[in-house]
Structures are given as structure tokens and as C-alpha cells.
Amino acid sequence: MTIHFILNGEKTTLNVTPDRRAVDVLREDCGRTGTKEGCGAGECGACTILVDGESRLSCLMLAAQLEGRKITTIEGMAVRDSLHPLQNAFIRHGAVQCGFCTPGMILAATSLMNHNPHPTRADIRAGLSGNLCRCTGYQKIVDAVEAAVRLEEEKS
Amino acid sequence: MTQVYLPRTLTELWTYLDGEPEALIYTGGTDLLVKMPAENANTAPALICLERLGELRCIRETADSILIGSTTTHAELLRHPLILAQLPVLAQALQTLGSPLIRNMGTIGGNICTASPAGDTLPPLYILEAEVELHSRKAVRILPIREFISGPGKTQLQKGEILSGVAVKKPADYNIHHFEKVGQRKSMACAVASMAALLRLSPSGLIEAARLALGSVGPTVVTATAIDESLIGKKLSLTSLAATAERIRQLVAPIDDVRASADYRRTVSGNLLLRLLDARTQ
Ligand SMILES: Cc1cc2nc3c(=O)[nH]c(=O)nc-3n(C[C@H](O)[C@H](O)[C@H](O)COP(=O)(O)OP(=O)(O)OC[C@H]3O[C@@H](n4cnc5c(N)ncnc54)[C@H](O)[C@@H]3O)c2cc1C
Ligand code: FES
Ligand code: FES
Numbered sequence: 001m002t003i004h005f006i007l008n009g010e011k012t013t014l015n016v017t018p019d020r021r022a023v024d025v026l027r028e029d030c031g032r033t034g035t036k037e038g039c040g041a042g043e044c045g046a047c048t049i050l051v052d053g054e055s056r057l058s059c060l061m062l063a064a065q066l067e068g069r070k071i072t073t074i075e076g077m078a079v080r081d082s083l084h085p086l087q088n089a090f091i092r093h094g095a096v097q098c099g100f101c102t103p104g105m106i107l108a109a110t111s112l113m114n115h116n117p118h119p120t121r122a123d124i125r126a127g128l129s130g131n132l133c134r135c136t137g138y139q140k141i142v143d144a145v146e147a148a149v150r151l152e153e154e155k156s
Numbered sequence: 157m158t159q160v161y162l163p164r165t166l167t168e169l170w171t172y173l174d175g176e177p178e179a180l181i182y183t184g185g186t187d188l189l190v191k192m193p194a195e196n197a198n199t200a201p202a203l204i205c206l207e208r209l210g211e212l213r214c215i216r217e218t219a220d221s222i223l224i225g226s227t228t229t230h231a232e233l234l235r236h237p238l239i240l241a242q243l244p245v246l247a248q249a250l251q252t253l254g255s256p257l258i259r260n261m262g263t264i265g266g267n268i269c270t271a272s273p274a275g276d277t278l279p280p281l282y283i284l285e286a287e288v289e290l291h292s293r294k295a296v297r298i299l300p301i302r303e304f305i306s307g308p309g310k311t312q313l314q315k316g317e318i319l320s321g322v323a324v325k326k327p328a329d330y331n332i333h334h335f336e337k338v339g340q341r342k343s344m345a346c347a348v349a350s351m352a353a354l355l356r357l358s359p360s361g362l363i364e365a366a367r368l369a370l371g372s373v374g375p376t377v378v379t380a381t382a383i384d385e386s387l388i389g390k391k392l393s394l395t396s397l398a399a400t401a402e403r404i405r406q407l408v409a410p411i412d413d414v415r416a417s418a419d420y421r422r423t424v425s426g427n428l429l430l431r432l433l434d435a436r437t438q
Pocket of ligand 1: 187265274313319346
């Protein structure tokens with residue numbers, strides 16, 4: 001079937017088998033390999049993407065479900081050469097080690113901030129509780145998101 | 157290859173179902189697509205995803221009840237003022253369900269139809285006297301949730317039928333709403349045992365009405381009028397609850413599995429009642 005959707009701001013038209021998983025379509029057909037597959041079963045959050053601005057697991061979505069949606073993957077977060085404030089904060093706070101969980105963490109944090117622009121540390125922990133990290137121990141990830149939240153608050 | 161249909165209206169749904177009567181239905185996919193990874197999806201004759209069925213994505217109130225459309229996600233429920241204000245026991249359960257990602261995708265209809273003994277919305281729905289609404293092209297029927305769910309993973313859903321919504325009575329008579337789930341960790345953990353409770357406490361602190369339901373400790377949600385009645389007239393104190401806690405331990409019928417032993421579940425079910433001591437009136 002032919003599907004039309006917006007991928008990171010670009011109109012995209014693809015010919016796909018409707019029952020392929022969204023994570024495979026994004027990685028293999030669209031070359032957006034920033035979206036990772038960890039468990040393929042909803043448990044790890046590595047495959048997190050934004051669908052119309054809200055976090056979803058692309059391993060539990062089929063290609064047909066992309067139709068008509070605005071999809072954001074980690075590749076769509078930076079604006080040309082300037083990284084998204086969350087990406088900068090992750091670098092500055094040492095929140096990236098192997099990096100496998102990072103795209104999912106950043107997109108989950110974006111979704112959290114869309115719904116709650118002033119999250120507390122506890123809110124951040126709860127908001128990222130569906131994303132597993134095997135390296136950092138989470139502390140630095142929470143630090144990074146908190147710093148990005150404070151930066152946004154200062155701006156506004 | 158399996159065709160995937162995304163009906164936007166019930167009329168479209170019935171047309172797809174007429175063409176593909178053996179199609180599998182899903183909404184958030186957080187149960188169905190986990191059980192059926194994409195490699196096997198092509199063994200299904202067709203898939204019908206209800207995520208865009210706007211008619212069923214709703215929360216409405218009448219004078220004495222609240223109606224929740226089946227395709228409403230857990231996250232939408234948790235953001236809705238009616239649910240937060242009138243159904244705290246359901247909101248507390250939803251907060252423990254899966255993770256933010258699972259709550260953005262998973263739906264109340266999916267949780268009910270999966271009919272897992274560990275389904276977190278089920279103990280609250282049982283004590284809220286929920287009735288499910290089942291829709292087919294030709295008819296609508298209403299069943300109490302305890303009749304709809306007939307065993308672990310088993311429901312009365314018939315071919316050509318979908319769950320369109322669930323209606324609960326407003327629990328106006330109760331001033332304590334309480335839900336607690338014990339799992340292996342806080343997030344993304346299936347319940348080892350859970351308890352939902354509605355109580356009415358008199359100004360002098362006596363229990364005037366009680367409804368309890370336990371999850372994950374039997375083939376379906378466990379409730380018992382005798383247990384509820386044994387609390388009437390008692391104070392919320394350790395000594396007065398201890399006897400009922402013991403009766404709960406005898407009543408439940410848990411199993412051993414990878415998450416916990418039957419013995420542990422039995423002990424925890426009784427202890428969950430004692431946690432009512434920490435519950436606060438609304
Ligand atoms: C990592 C992870 C963690 C989880 N944690 C929890 C948890 O803590 N507590 C818990 O209770 N559950 C948990 N679940 C299970 C699941 O997320 C919930 O049961 C969720 O509510 C299912 O909703 P869904 O819309 O995704 O269901 P789907 O997968 O879309 O469907 C589930 C079943 O219901 C049927 N169905 C769905 N909607 C309808 C309808 N409207 N009419 C007729 N049939 C329908 C489908 O045919 C299928 O059999 C978890 C799942 C995952 C992957
Ligand atoms: S790969 Fe999707 S949640 Fe793990
Ligand atoms: S940085 Fe390695 S998994 Fe998080």
C-alpha cells in the first residue's frame with residue numbers, strides 16, 4: 001500500500017507492506033537508524049518516536065498506522081547544525097555512554113515537556129520510566145532533562 | 157502480507173468486518189502486537205486497528221454514571237478532569253499501568269478484552285459495577301464486567317462484535333478510594349497482587365460501606381460480599397482489619413509463576429487490606 005506521512009517535517013510517500021513494523025520502515029526504508037530496537041516488545045523504549053508530538057513505541061506500530069501522521073525521530077530534533085536543547089544538555093551532563101537509549105530518552109523527554117513544561121525531578125523520573133538505560137544509572141539523564149527544562153523556563 | 161484497516165467510523169468498521177470476518181482487531185497493539193510479532197502477522201487473515209475510531213474515543217457523564225469509550229487511551233483517562241475528580245480509584249490504578257509509553261498507546265478497551273488476571277483497570281472496574289457495551293453491525297448488548305470476563309484471557313466477545321465502551325456508576329456513596337499494586341518494580345511491572353477498595357467512613361470513623369476487589373490472585377478478579385460485609389461497623393485499625401485480612405488470605409486462589417509464588421501472593425493479598433490504614437478520605 002502507499003502511505004503518506006510527514007517525517008521530520010518532510011512530506012514522505014512510501015510503498016510498504018502494511019503489516020511491517022513502523023520501526024523497520026523508519027530504519028530500513030527511510031534510513032532513520034537513530035530509532036533503535038531493543039526488545040521489540042514494548043519494554044525498553046529504545047524505539048520511541050513522536051507521533052503528532054506524543055511519544056509512541058515504533059516496535060508496536062504497523063506501517064499502515066503511519067498514514068497521515070507527523071512523525072519525529074531523533075534525526076528531526078536538531079535544526080540544521082544546531083542541536084536541540086535536550087541534545088546539548090545530554091552532552092553537557094554526560095548523559096550518553098553507549099548511546100543506544102539516547103534517542104528514545106530524548107523523544108520521551110520531549111513528549112513529557114510537551115504535556116508538562118515544568119516537571120519536577122520526580123516527574124522526570126516517572127516520565128522516563130518506560131525507557132531503560134544499561135549504562136548511565138539514570139542520574140545524569142535526569143540531570144540533563146532537568147537542565148533543559150530550567151533553560152526553557154529561563155527563556156520564557 | 158496481511159492487510160491492515162484503519163476504520164474512522166463504525167460504518168467503515170462494519171464494512172471491513174463484512175469483507176474480512178476473521179480479521180483480528182486491535183487498538184493500541186500493546187497486547188496483540190506483542191503476542192503476534194510482525195513476522196507472524198502475515199498468518200492473520202487481516203488486521204483492523206481501531207485507533208482512529210473517533211466515535212469511541214470519549215468520556216461522558218450522565219446524572220449517575222460515567223461512560224468511557226473503548227478506544228480512549230490510559231493517558232487520556234489520566235488527563236481527564238472527570239476521571240480524576242470522580243474515579244480516583246481508577247486513576248490510581250492507571251498510574252501504575254505499564255509506563256508513560258504504554259499508557260499513550262494502550263486503551264481501556266484493550267485492557268478489558270485482554271482479560272488478564274493482572275489487568276490493572278479490572279479491580280477498580282469491578283467495584284465500580286462497570287457494565288460493558290458490545291456492538292455488532294446488528295445489535296448492541298450490555299453485560300456486567302464480571303459476566304463479560306469469563307476466565308483468564310476469556311471473554312464473551314462474539315465474532316463480529318467489538319467492545320464499544322464501559323459505563324461505571326458514580327461512586328458518590330464512598331469517601332475513600334484506594335488502589336495498590338505490588339509488583340517486582342514500580343514501572344512496567346505486572347501485578348503480583350493488587351487491591352482496589354471503595355469505603356464509606358462515618359464522621360466517627362466507622363466503616364459504613366465497603367467494596368473490595370483483588371487482582372492477580374485468581375483466574376479473574378476476586379470479590380466477595382462476605383468479605384465486604386465483614387468490614388461494616390468496624391474502625392479502620394490494625395486489630396479490626398486483621399481478621400478480614402486473614403479471611404482474604406483464605407479466599408484467594410493464586411498460582412505460582414515466574415513473578416511470585418502462590419504463598420507470597422496469599423500473604424500479600426491480606427497485607428494489602430492493612431494498607432487501608434494509610435488511605436485518606438477524599
Ligand atoms: C511493556 C508492557 C507493560 C505492560 N504493563 C501493563 C500493566 O502494568 N498493567 C496492565 O494491566 N497491562 C499492562 N500491559 C498490557 C497492555 O498494555 C494493556 O492491557 C493495554 O490496556 C492493552 O490495550 P491495547 O489497546 O494496547 O490492546 P490491544 O493490544 O490493541 O488489544 C488487546 C486485546 O483486546 C482486543 N481488543 C482491543 N480493543 C478492542 C475493542 N474495542 N473491541 C474488541 N476487542 C478489542 C484485541 O483483539 C486483543 O485481543 C503492558 C504491556 C506491555 C507491552
Ligand atoms: S524496542 Fe520497542 S520498546 Fe523495546
Ligand atoms: S547510554 Fe547505554 S543504554 Fe543508555
